[in-house]
Amino acid sequence: MSQVLQPVMLEGVRARLIPLQREHAAALWQAGADESLWALQPRPIQSLADMQAYVDTALHDQTHGLDLPWATQDKRTCAIVGSTRFMDIALAHARLEIGATWLSPMLQRSGINTEAKLLQLTHAFDTLGLERVVFKTETLNTASRQAILKLGATQEGIFMRHLRADDDRWRDMVYFAILREQWPQVKQRLQERLAAARMENQNE
Numbered sequence: 001m002s003q004v005l006q007p008v009m010l011e012g013v014r015a016r017l018i019p020l021q022r023e024h025a026a027a028l029w030q031a032g033a034d035e036s037l038w039a040l041q042p043r044p045i046q047s048l049a050d051m052q053a054y055v056d057t058a059l060h061d062q063t064h065g066l067d068l069p070w071a072t073q074d075k076r077t078c079a080i081v082g083s084t085r086f087m088d089i090a091l092a093h094a095r096l097e098i099g100a101t102w103l104s105p106m107l108q109r110s111g112i113n114t115e116a117k118l119l120q121l122t123h124a125f126d127t128l129g130l131e132r133v134v135f136k137t138e139t140l141n142t143a144s145r146q147a148i149l150k151l152g153a154t155q156e157g158i159f160m161r162h163l164r165a166d167d168d169r170w171r172d173m174v175y176f177a178i179l180r181e182q183w184p185q186v187k188q189r190l191q192e193r194l195a196a197a198r199m200e201n202q203n204e
Contacts, residue, residue: 004065005089005128010119013198015112017070017119020059020083024071025052027080031104040141042165058085058100065089069100072116074107081107084116086124088134095132096124111197117151118190125183132179139172148176152186 007019018024029051038044045051061067069085082103089096098120103113124130135153137144149155153176162173178186 005068005086007068010123012115012119014075015115015119016073016075017116018073020055020069020071022055022059024080025055028055028071028083031081032102034105036105037102040138042163042171072103072112074112081112084120094130095134096130097134097136099136111194114190114193114197118194121178121183125180132177135176136173139174145174152182152189153178
C-alpha cells in the first residue's frame with residue numbers, strides 16, 4: 001500500500017465529500033462563521049483569512065501524507081457546508097483518525113454528517129483495508145462524545161493535558177476507536193440511521 005493516500009471523491013445520497021481545494025475557503029467560511037463551532041477547538045476561525053490558513057494547513061499536511069481533507073457538500077443545494085478529514089494516517093500500522101469534522105449549524109441533524117462518516121469508514125475499512133479507525137474529542141465536548149459513541153465507536157481512554165490550544169489552554173482528550181471486526185455491525189447501524197433520517201425528512 002502506498003504510504004500517501006490519494007485524494008478521492010466520496011459520494012452518498014445526500015452528502016458528497018470533495019477533495020479539499022484552496023478555492024473552497026470562501027464557501028467554508030460562509031458555512032463556518034458561527035463562533036460556536038470553534039469554542040472547543042485548538043484554533044478559532046474568526047475570519048476568511050483564518051479559514052484560508054486552516055485550508056492551507058490541511059493541504060500542506062496532505063502533501064506530507066499526514067492528512068486527507070475533504071469539503072463536505074450538500075447534494076440538494078450543491079453548497080459547501082463543512083469539512084472533515086483523515087488525520088494521523090499511519091498506513092504501516094493499518095490505522096488512521098477521522099477528525100477535524102464540522103458542519104454548518106443549519107445542517108446539523110440533517111443526516112449529512114452521519115452519511116459522511118459512513119462514506120469515510122467505508123473507504124477506510126472496505127477500500128483501504130485498515131484495521132483501526134480512531135476518533136478523539138475534548139472531554140468538555142459532551143455533544144461530540146455522544147455523537148462518536150452513537151456511531152458505534154468504543155471509548156478507550158482519556159489523555160489528560162494531551163494537547164494545548166493556541167491560547168495555551170490545556171485540552172484533555174477522549175479517544176475512541178472502531179476495529180475491523182466491529183465494522184460490519186457499525187456499518188449496519190449507520191445505514192439504518194440514515195434510512196430512518198430519510199424517511200423523517202420525506203415526512204416533514
